[in-house]
Amino acid sequence: MREQGRSDRGASIFMLAISLFLLIGASAVAVDIAAIWLDRSTDQKVTDAAATAGVLAAVQTGGQAGCEAALNYVAVNTPDLTSVDTSVCSDFAGACTTSETVVARGVTAGRYEITVVHPVDDLNDLMTSRIVSRTPQDLVEDDGVPCERLGVKMQSTRNSLFAQVIGFNSGTTTVHTVAKRIEGDERPPLNLIVLDRTGCNVISVNGGGQIIAEPVVDDVNSRLVPGLIIADSDGSECSGSNGVINVSGAGSVIRADGPAGCGLGGGAYTYDGYPAEEGCGRIQVLAPGTPGCNLPACSVSGGGNEPFPQPSPLGRLYTRQSADWKYNCYSDYTNPPDPGTTWAADPLTTTNQQDIKPCENTATDAPHIYNLIDFVGPASDGKPDSTFRYWRADLGHSCNPSGVIPPINQNVVIDCTTLQITTGTSVTINGKVVFNRNVTVNGSLTINPPAGETWNWVFFRGGRMSKGGSGQIAFNDAMVYMAKGSDVKLTGGSGSLIWTAPTSGDFADLALWSDSTATQDWSGQAGLDLRGIFFMPLATASYSGTGGQIQTDAQWLAWRLEVGGGAVLKIAPSEGGLKARDDRTILIR
Amino acid sequence: MAFIFSLLVMLLVGVVTSAIAFGQKNSIENAAREASRYAATLPGAIDATWFATVRNVAREAAQGNLDPGVDGQYICVAHINSGLRQVEDGGVLSPPESGMCYPDGLTESRVQIETRRVTEINAAFFSVDVTLRAPATARYERAE
Numbered sequence: 136m137r138e139q140g141r142s143d144r145g146a147s148i149f150m151l152a153i154s155l156f157l158l159i160g161a162s163a164v165a166v167d168i169a170a171i172w173l174d175r176s177t178d179q180k181v182t183d184a185a186a187t188a189g190v191l192a193a194v195q196t197g198g199q200a201g202c203e204a205a206l207n208y209v210a211v212n213t214p215d216l217t218s219v220d221t222s223v224c225s226d227f228a229g230a231c232t233t234s235e236t237v238v239a240r241g242v243t244a245g246r247y248e249i250t251v252v253h254p255v256d257d258l259n260d261l262m263t264s265r266i267v268s269r270t271p272q273d274l275v276e277d278d279g280v281p282c283e284r285l286g287v288k289m290q291s292t293r294n295s296l297f298a299q300v301i302g303f304n305s306g307t308t309t310v311h312t313v314a315k316r317i318e319g320d321e322r323p324p325l326n327l328i329v330l331d332r333t334g335c336n337v338i339s340v341n342g343g344g345q346i347i348a349e350p351v352v353d354d355v356n357s358r359l360v361p362g363l364i365i366a367d368s369d370g371s372e373c374s375g376s377n378g379v380i381n382v383s384g385a386g387s388v389i390r391a392d393g394p395a396g397c398g399l400g401g402g403a404y405t406y407d408g409y410p411a412e413e414g415c416g417r418i419q420v421l422a423p424g425t426p427g428c429n430l431p432a433c434s435v436s437g438g439g440n441e442p443f444p445q446p447s448p449l450g451r452l453y454t455r456q457s458a459d460w461k462y463n464c465y466s467d468y469t470n471p472p473d474p475g476t477t478w479a480a481d482p483l484t485t486t487n488q489q490d491i492k493p494c495e496n497t498a499t500d501a502p503h504i505y506n507l508i509d510f511v512g513p514a515s516d517g518k519p520d521s522t523f524r525y526w527r528a529d530l531g532h533s534c535n536p537s538g539v540i541p542p543i544n545q546n547v548v549i550d551c552t553t554l555q556i557t558t559g560t561s562v563t564i565n566g567k568v569v570f571n572r573n574v575t576v577n578g579s580l581t582i583n584p585p586a587g588e589t590w591n592w593v594f595f596r597g598g599r600m601s602k603g604g605s606g607q608i609a610f611n612d613a614m615v616y617m618a619k620g621s622d623v624k625l626t627g628g629s630g631s632l633i634w635t636a637p638t639s640g641d642f643a644d645l646a647l648w649s650d651s652t653a654t655q656d657w658s659g660q661a662g663l664d665l666r667g668i669f670f671m672p673l674a675t676a677s678y679s680g681t682g683g684q685i686q687t688d689a690q691w692l693a694w695r696l697e698v699g700g701g702a703v704l705k706i707a708p709s710e711g712g713l714k715a716r717d718d719r720t721i722l723i724r
Numbered sequence: 725m726a727f728i729f730s731l732l733v734m735l736l737v738g739v740v741t742s743a744i745a746f747g748q749k750n751s752i753e754n755a756a757r758e759a760s761r762y763a764a765t766l767p768g769a770i771d772a773t774w775f776a777t778v779r780n781v782a783r784e785a786a787q788g789n790l791d792p793g794v795d796g797q798y799i800c801v802a803h804i805n806s807g808l809r810q811v812e813d814g815g816v817l818s819p820p821e822s823g824m825c826y827p828d829g830l831t832e833s834r835v836q837i838e839t840r841r842v843t844e845i846n847a848a849f850f851s852v853d854v855t856l857r858a859p860a861t862a863r864y865e866r867a868e
Contacts, residue, residue, distance in 0.1 A: 162739045169746045176750055180757035188863035211828040211861045719865045
């Protein structure tokens with residue numbers, strides 16, 4: 136009975152105290168854990184934004200820029216950070232190669248530790264996900280190559296707000312993202328690329344010459360696309376007062392036009408039915424000194440006009456890749472197959488070839504240029520096949536014909552020291568043509584596709600193609616290949632030059648592929664019609680002399696370009712021409 | 725005893741409303757990030773249609789937290805390269821105008837999204853309104 140009368144009040148208070156302690160403790164832990172989970176969610180999105188921004192900058196400008204961009208995007212997207220020290224990014228300087236040692240640098244900002252990794256090699260913890268103690272992750276084909284990947288790891292430590300009372304002082308979370316560069320679907324057309332990597336005056340306009348990159352009509356979207364001029368030179372050879380782009384002499388102009396409305400005050404005009412405006416295109420230079428016309432990117436002297444618009448940063452190296460991919464597709468440009476001859480242009484081991492990334496479309500595209508070189512072979516190989524016949528003096532064909540020669544409806548190997556087509560002489564060949572050596576045209580030379588075919592090629596094994604002022608040359612629907620040692624000397628005047636690329640076949644839109652390193656001289660003509668891609672990646676293209684301009688749809692890629700003597704070089708790419716890169720990103724880890 | 729009970733109620737209600745606020749913050753933050761990533765690769769002219777598309781992505785990702793009737797609802801979408809932004813504030817949509825959503829010190833072509841809403845932290849006997857804000861910046865990847 137005495138037991139039944141004992142009070143439980145003390146036990147209730149004790150139980151209440153214990154319950155309250157547990158309840159408050161659990162609530163405190165719940166609040167702090169929720170905060171840490173919110174951190175984790177936020178941090179993941181921060182690293183996503185940082186990695187995508189960083190990889191774009193890395194592939195366009197270099198590893199240092201990629202690191203800086205990544206850290207800057209961490210700073211702007213993290214609520215309690217105002218800035219991040221980017222000085223560690225200098226360790227990322229230099230071009231990225233797949234063999235380069237991975238650079239990973241960390242920086243502490245506030246309660247965060249941020250690590251940037253570039254390139255991200257296949258076995259890096261960020262790729263295998265060992266960083267978060269997961270089962271090692273296999274690579275997949277879409278993971279790309281290390282130099283096109285950039286990783287960001289972010290570790291945040293949050294001090295507990297309430298839970299310290301139960302010994303839970305802080306919590307740490309780690310997240311990471313790896314982003315990869317991919318090719319986008321909006322590749323703008325290019326008007327002009329000069330490929331010299333280090334030179335000065337690589338685009339030189341003097342003596343009243345003009346380079347005008349016209350806008351391009353985008354029929355699909357019913358709009359104009361801005362004209363685009365690109366100089367790959369970093370300007371490291373520039374000294375004194377000359378820049379990568381140099382405009383000198385009164386009346387000299389370099390200009391890129393585009394759709395009206397850019398607000399630069401250029402002259403308005405109508406282009407193919409669309410409102411266009413001078414200066415609304417883009418001029419981009421890799422060398423420092425942009426935006427604006429400053430050394431070493433740009434110089435103006437002797438009364439030349441400032442480039443219009445002002446040059447802007449290129450941010451990436453373009454290389455000759457787009458042409459090689461389209462017409463000479465290889466899976467490995469650093470160790471290409473041997474064409475089997477030593478005479479030819481040796482096009483696959485020439486300057487800068489090593490910078491061309493593997494062609495992505497080897498399953499559907501082919502090395503058409505290599506195949507053509509292999510098919511034609513050197514002069515010592517004679518005729519490429521039995522469909523060809525020789526044109527040479529010892530076989531009764533004059534190398535200095537006169538009068539109007541009846542059309543030759545056959546494939547021909549012209550084996551004259553110099554085929555002289557004099558004034559008043561007219562030669563028409565309806566077939567494929569191989570020139571072993573020189574041809575000089577003061578009369579008329581016309582080359583058409585073989586009967587029943589829609590496209591053609593003309594092959595220069597060596598020698599010079601020259602044209603007098605009154606000469607007339609017409610390459611209709613033809614791709615002209617010029618081996619190393621070949622060159623063109625096309626004097627301007629009252630004559631004409633009609634040179635149109637095929638519109639179909641292996642060389643669609645390609646008017647000229649030259650592996651020559653000799654200067655290629657072009658001039659204004661009374662009748663000038665150039666259509667297609669003029670690819671001279673190892674040669675200086677020199678364009679001079681005034682003449683009537685009916686040139687359209689031409690796209691120029693050269694080692695260097697000089698325009699002078701009052702010449703006006705208007706460049707507008709054909710619809711099927713080469714396109715600029717379009718860098719996009721995806722998240723792969 | 726009554727005092728302890730009051731404390732307990734305050735604590736429980738406070739924890740619940742704080743948890744709701746955490747969830748709302750997470751939602752509008754997720755909305756801002758999703759919309760910024762979407763906008764970074766969205767093609768087309770930067771016009772009212774472009775802004776509306778991005779804004780709808782943010783709204784859908786917010787799972788009701790950025791609907792027009794939500795207290796303090798605010799969505800700002802800015803395309804920095806074109807210099808335009810558009811704001812929806814309390815369900816009222818302004819026309820596209822010059823400006824950014826917030827200064828960020830960057831220079832390259834990029835997009836900004838800022839989402840906001842107001843939430844109430846309630847402790848049974850008193851409450852306080854808190855404005856939740858989530859900014860997101862992403863590099864614009866389309867050709868300029």
